[in-house]
Amino acid sequence: MPIEKTPEKNAILFVWFNHYAGVLIKTPSKTLVIDPVDIRARSFPNADAVLITHEHYDHLDPRLITEIQKATDCTIIADPASTQRLQHAIPPEKLQQIRPDEEIKVGEVSVKAEKCNHPAAAPVTYIVTSEDGVKVFHTADSMPFPELAAIGEREKFDVVFCTVGIAPGTSPETGFEIARLTKPQVAVPYHTNSAAYQHKFAEILKKELPRTACLIPELNKIYQVSKRK
């Protein structure tokens, strides 16, 4: 799966690579990998940073992260609980803890943490802004929460990843609620192994939020999204 391609200007590429929140984002200058599990380290030979949202097994695999870090010398950015789990495996200068409202730069790419509504120790969601200003909101496996409306208003997202299953309390309806609150250009239903759930999400979105496009991702396929006009 290593992505050789580079996105066009004012665009990003992304790949969804497991049934959870595993997403690779490639900007013109950087490659970011979020919550890698159920995949081989060699899938990410060009990783500049790995971002971890929380310590659950479907998001944090310390052995895999250690392997990716050793092979690429990338930076690991993680919520406090995951940071603690990683601190004996990752060189301290390569491990950066992040909490909601904090921002870390990966070159010209901005990684900002926001709150996450999920029963984990100290989970975060991530806003990734490319050097061209393309805005991606990776909501981990969060349930909706009211502050999403203000975040969406402020950021004007190009892409928002919306959990539609597996995690406690989540469904196509809660995934849609995340899209409704954040109003992105493109909404991506993920964190599921049910195509039916993704299609249900698409159906609700089309009816209730027709200005947001639905992109149902296939695993390990590359998608390009451009900045909204």
Ligand SMILES: [Zn+2]
């Ligand atoms: Zn999960």
